[in-house]
Amino acid sequence: MTGTGQAQGDAGDSSYIDTSKPHPARMYDWWLGGKDNYPVDEEMSRQLVAMDPRIPAVARANRAFMQRATRWLAGAGIRQFLDIGTGIPTEPNLHQIAQGIAPDARVVYCDNDPIVLAHAGALLRSTPEGATEYIQGDARQPGTILAEARKTLDFTRPVALSLVALLHFVPDEDGAYEVVDELVSALPSGSYLMLSHGTGEFTPDRARTAGDLYKSRALTLALRDRAEVIRFFDGLALVPPGVTVADEWHPDLGERTPPAGDGPLPIYGGVAHKE
Template identity: 70%
Template sequence: MTAIDTSKPHPARMYDWYLGGKDNYPVDEAMGQQMLALDPRVPVMARVNRAFMHRATRWLAKNGVRQFLDIGTGIPTEPNLHQIAQGVAPDARVVYCDNDPIVLAHAAALLRGTAEGVTEYLQADVRDPDAIVEGARKILDFSRPVALSLVALLHFVSDEDGAHELVRRLLSELPSGSYLVVSHATADFTPEESKAATEKLKAAGVTLALRSREEFARFFDGLELVEPGVEVPHHWHPELGEPVPGQNDGVIPGYGAVGRKP
């Protein structure tokens, strides 16, 4: 197993800290505290993202999707995606994918699914879509619709790393009737705080590629957006989940959307 680098903060471990988890290190908490100093709503943003994933997964399962490919899974925080999907459809098949060794160390927690369904974990990087496709094909039937979930991930992938191209490459392997689920941070509402956060994270070796609404919408080019389209995450089908405390205390600087491949 690849060694866990505790010398610099890692987005997945910071996210875990924001959610009140214990799978993080002092370097992650220190950077998290710096982010809180810039914008105290960061933990609320993390919970809003998580709640968006729950609602989107629930909507997809209720609308007949039985296969899920979740990239950038992060450290397990219950309920996980497979628990939501299999709670609606016990026969749902879920493949988790992440490149963080600490996620691999906790992968067993992601594999406790229903007897009727399938849950598997794939160690791979979103920047290597061929490896993801090759691994996922062994578990998922790519002749049937797949929901591709990229929640709170793409803002850590720069344009230089080809974020939009990576999404198009992954979608190209999926059949008609598949879906794309994305949530993403933006600087549209909080430009000064966002600029300061980007600079602090860059100095610590973490890429933060905040995108505008237009840039976010490009991920869905050629897809049919599910109503209500591109929205701040907590406004996307709020009836499918419980509100996150504090989500309406100011603007949540992010977008979420679900699109169907025709």
């Protein structure tokens, strides 16, 4: 989810940036108009846009959902955030929104992409009253992430867990639902789960074609329908209006993405409370 100029380290080094194959985070950066991507990322991004011209609008809608949901959570009194699958920094970042409302907010970011690590400095510019930290970690190892997050966050107080545009890269066989269950189980009462997720529900033919392209590049795309996305919130109380197309989640808290002219944008969003 980020990118800089030269590859670092070697293939056995966690800081190694493989520029020989596309990376979903860098493609996301390209769709948002960023510069932290490589020709291989641009090539696949253009192929996907040729299949579905709405994809850049989906990326913008996802960012807008994150911003609105963070505003809502900070306004609801949440002062701690754990953001897994952070991506390349794109202002405003989550901590900038949260600390703009509550300067004492504490934020821990986590990603497994070495390009995000290369840009971690942009994620660590906290207010004096608050804190921001960055963890290099894999979402499929929640125990490790939680252990590191506890060094900055107080898990006796509410935490907002952010899983934005992450889980559609984690298939069921890799334990997507089990990962979320383990993370949510560690959160105290009063915490929240904030989640967005791509779907192929509206245009299944396009979704299958995109999935085939990802598979041909040794990448995983696990698009889910609304019922499957709602399942991630099992045991939690969904904040109205529940799981909706991302642009329809509290549009009063920020600008919506302009309509793409081809039906609803294929990404869901929702926020839920742990009672």
